[in-house]
Amino acid sequence: MNDTKQFTEDLAILEQLNLDYNHADQASDAKRFSEFLAEDFIVQTPGVTRNRDEYLEYIAKPRPFKDLALREVKIRILGDVALIHGRAAYTMIADGVEQEALYTDVYQKREGAWVCVSACAIAPGA
Numbered sequence: 001m002n003d004t005k006q007f008t009e010d011l012a013i014l015e016q017l018n019l020d021y022n023h024a025d026q027a028s029d030a031k032r033f034s035e036f037l038a039e040d041f042i043v044q045t046p047g048v049t050r051n052r053d054e055y056l057e058y059i060a061k062p063r064p065f066k067d068l069a070l071r072e073v074k075i076r077i078l079g080d081v082a083l084i085h086g087r088a089a090y091t092m093i094a095d096g097v098e099q100e101a102l103y104t105d106v107y108q109k110r111e112g113a114w115v116c117v118s119a120c121a122i123a124p125g126a
Contacts, residue, residue, distance in 0.1 A: 007077060010077055010109070010114070011075060011077065013114055014075050014077070014082050014084065014107060014114060015073075015075065017107065017114060017116070018070075018073060018075070018084050018086065018105070019070075020032060020036065021033075021036070021105065021116065021119075022068055022070060022088065024059070025059065025063065025068065026063060026065075026066070026068040026090075028059060028060055028062060028063055029059070030056045030057075030059045030060040033055070033056055033059055034056055036114070036115055036116055037052050037055070037115065038052070038108070038110070038115040038116060038117045039052060040052070040117065041055065041115075041116060041117055041119075042117075042118050042119075043055050043118070043119040043120070043121075044119070044120045044121070045120075045121045045123055046121075046122065046123065063093075064092060064093055064094065065090040065091060065092050065093060065099070066090065066091050067089075067090055067091045068088055068089075068090045069088060069089050069090070070087075070088050071086075071087045071088060071089055071100070072085075072086060072087040073085070073086045073087075074086070080108055080109040080110075081106065081107070081108050081109075082106070082107040082114065083105070083107075084103075084106075084107065085102075085103075085104050086102070086103050086104075086105075087100060087101070087102055087103075088100065088101050088103065089101075099123070099124050100124075101121055101122060101123035102121070102123075103119065103120065103121040103122070103123070104119070104120050105118070105119045105120075106118040106119070
């Protein structure tokens with residue numbers, strides 16, 4: 001397979017994974033997360049670092065926000081690693097305040113499949 005075709009396929013897969021990640025976050029869908037988070041996944045949010053199991057437990061709880069919408073996404077494929085830089089907006093359920101978050105997710109191609117190995121979010125209230 002030529003590099004351009006592989007790049008295009010990888011980009012499409014990563015775009016979908018980014019959408020799935022954000023949708024699963026809003027929907028508290030720990031099952032969907034479990035399908036693409038690496039076993040050694042680590043996530044950092046303000047003041048907290050969680051491993052895969054801790055994150056799945058956290059995500060299964062009702063989310064404190066609604067109307068999560070992606071505003072910007074930039075995907076950089078660097079060999080078998082990809083960085084997804086994004087900006088998202090959401091509304092806090094408790095007080096109706098609109099917030100924005102910045103995030104960087106790191107994916108690695110392992111055994112032919114892209115898995116999320118790391119995530120970091122600068123997300124007030126989330």
